[in-house]
Amino acid sequence: MTTDTDELTPPAGPGAPEPAAPERRSWFAGRGRLLESAMLPLAFVALIAGFGIDSPHQFLTLANFSNIFGSQAVLFVLTMALLVPLTNGDLDLSVGALSGLVSMVVAVLNVNDGLPVVWCILIGLAVGVLCGVINGVIIVRFDVNPFIITLATGTVFGGIQEWLSKEQTIVGVSTKLSEWTFTKEIFSIPIEFYYGIVIMLIMWYVLTFTTFGQRALFVGQSREVARLSGFRVNRMRFQGFAIAGFVAAISGVLYVGTTGSASAGTGANLLLPAYAAAFLGLTTIQPGRFNAIGAGISVYFLATGVSGLEILGAQDYVQSLFYGVVLVIAVVLSRLVARRRVSAGL
């Protein structure tokens, strides 16, 4: 509790007001904000136009777009899993491995143990929530840094995944699951795409239109303000990790449906693209906030970029380069957006 007025803090003597930020929220600034929100969607359109002009016959095809939109559902849902912890100011690095672990649980139970696939899914989701709960309990109960704890638990989840797999790819998962995720199509796009959209809308609702989401903003920005406001900071952070576990588990189930299999090491490689999308989403729609729609658009923006580059003849490694570079740019950009907002008095 800083109670002193005699420190090297802004002078507290009589008549020492803090400087008011210059008021210059003009017509332009108002438009600027709108423009800022629309920046990524515009870049998205420009990207499609660019690749389209370059190679219209490969890029501007229904098959290509069906591929882009259909192939990203796992990553899309995984990105949504990050949003509640991120809004709470917590980094969860375990969601990738958690998703992989769930996919392995589903596949092993179905293929090796012959359990009906519905049960496999339910157990898989329960495992996901349990993993999230474990994260939350450790972090909140012992007040330890979530970054390092989830890095560790993520490694543990990956280890269990490998152990369950007995170092083999598990194939032959019930086609019912693939049917309800990948094979069924609406407008030539696999049905799992629409699952992703539904989850995105739910996330958007939770973060923007519930008191929970709005309180989470305070928890993320200042634990101390949230605590003195009587918000249950610990409980909310705990819930964030549990929700992340559940949503990541859904992405694991979708993975099994999409590939009909599970193998060691999957999931973890999606962690970085998911963060790239979440941070890129920070710059759009609701700039400065982790928001579901921005993150969702970002996932497809990134996928379109990768797809276009591949059509131009880029090798596989381009994907890593692209996602990595975008994450750096997105984080820097979101920082600049935040600074500009303050100085412009938005």
Added chain:
Amino acid sequence: MSATVQRAAPPPDRAGAPSLEARGLAKRFGPQLALAGVDLTIAAGEVVALLGENGSGKSTLVKILAGYHVPEPGGELLMGGTPVPLPVPLEGFREIGLAFVFQDLGLAHGLTVIENLFVAHRVRGGRQGPARPIRWRTERRAARTVFERYRVDLDPDAVVGELRPTAQALLAIVRAAEDLREFRAGAQSGGVLVLDEPTVFLPESEKGFLFDLVRRVAADGTGVLFVSHDMTAVREIGHRAVVLRDGRKVGDVRMSDTTDAELVQLVSGHRLRTAERQPSSSPTQEAAARASDEDVALAAEGVAGGRLRDISLTMHVGEIVGVAGLLGSGSEDLPYALFGALPGARGTLRCAGWSGELDELTPERAQQLGLALVPGDRKQQGAVPALSVEKNMLSLVLGRYVRRGVLSHGAIHRTAVERCDTYDVRPPKPAADLAALSGGNQQKVVLARWLELEPRVLLLHEPTQGVDVATRAEIYELMRARCARGVAILWVSTDFDELAKICDRILLCAGGVITGSVPGPPFTRDRITSEVYATAARSGPRQVGTG
């Protein structure tokens, strides 16, 4: 660097020059003159106490010396007889022979004593040069030599955060003194050590160690500027006292020629007539006597924890109760303890038909009881600068704006527009980030945030800190209006002028207990100041919690 210049050619006529001589230092904040041309001289080896109540200009003076404030043109500063250009360059005070120990000591708690002690070497590359490896054995030996020189018993390998507060303070002072020694490096004397409220959080029984150290440092030829509210400490080690009041020097006296009462009078400008003091009835009795009263808004008994030892108080409906105390007196912990926000607080609370132990009280529960806390540290505890005005303002009552499971941002915005008008928040743009508002307007938002809950009891901690004069008046008005509607307000402030203006009753706090009350109303700032200093001096050895 002027240090090198000085060393190369010590001007003979300056051998007897004072270590520090400042003339006509002034500082203006907007229309307010915070420091109105102050002279200050510190001789080599002299300990000068700088006294004055909050807002008297002490900290402004110190901040000018530290290079944090740019003084008004016309001031002069001479170090060891050599003129130094003003303003002092930021972080450049070392080069002119100044060292500072602020109340927070500036130590890295997770690092060891050695690492903290020699941090200055790391900055400049040190004697070994930046690329040379650090020889820890040599460093350890050097540290021991330093500690022996000042006869301070510190383990070089101890982690600073695990040391007692007194040991930490000693380390910080030794480090600053060493900086000055290095600055001198060969010259006989020079350099001034500025200690800003170093004793506030130290237990009385251990302050002696600190005084011994300061005397030893002064004996080396270092001038010491000792900024403090602590009369006993000032008496103990000061040779001379310089007293500021309203930005002017009102006294420059030899300690041996001055009585306590004279010092207090200089600080407060008010002669303390002992006959006028009415020791109030014991607070516990008072609480008991009024326990049956219908109009008790809050009653607390035996509140302890943090720097609080045993506080009992009763607040009545529609009353503004001020708590006046010096920094470290415990008053600063009281609002947080009553709100269930001070870890380890004990005692009982009766409020709104609820009665229970403070350790069971959470901020959430306190809110339900109709309590509201406006913390002193607006940026860290009061509000979130990076979120919008409307979010900050209405975040405690979001539930009201949920329509069929959906939070209506439109309704929030409309309410916030109305509130901006009611509380005169300017600019009235609720969608703007709070950070874009001035301090005064931010504070109005913080107050509005809590008033939204229609609290029965408001706990205020320094509610006008960093707020301009006009906004202060508005805040007083607002609080009086709430009071008229039956809200009880606890007003903890070190701004005694403010307490005099606003309070119905003023309690004195020292050493973690309520020591009495200020006679009145009417109150005057001078009166409160002299009472506070007198009670702080009388409260004797303080058993201040050091955890």
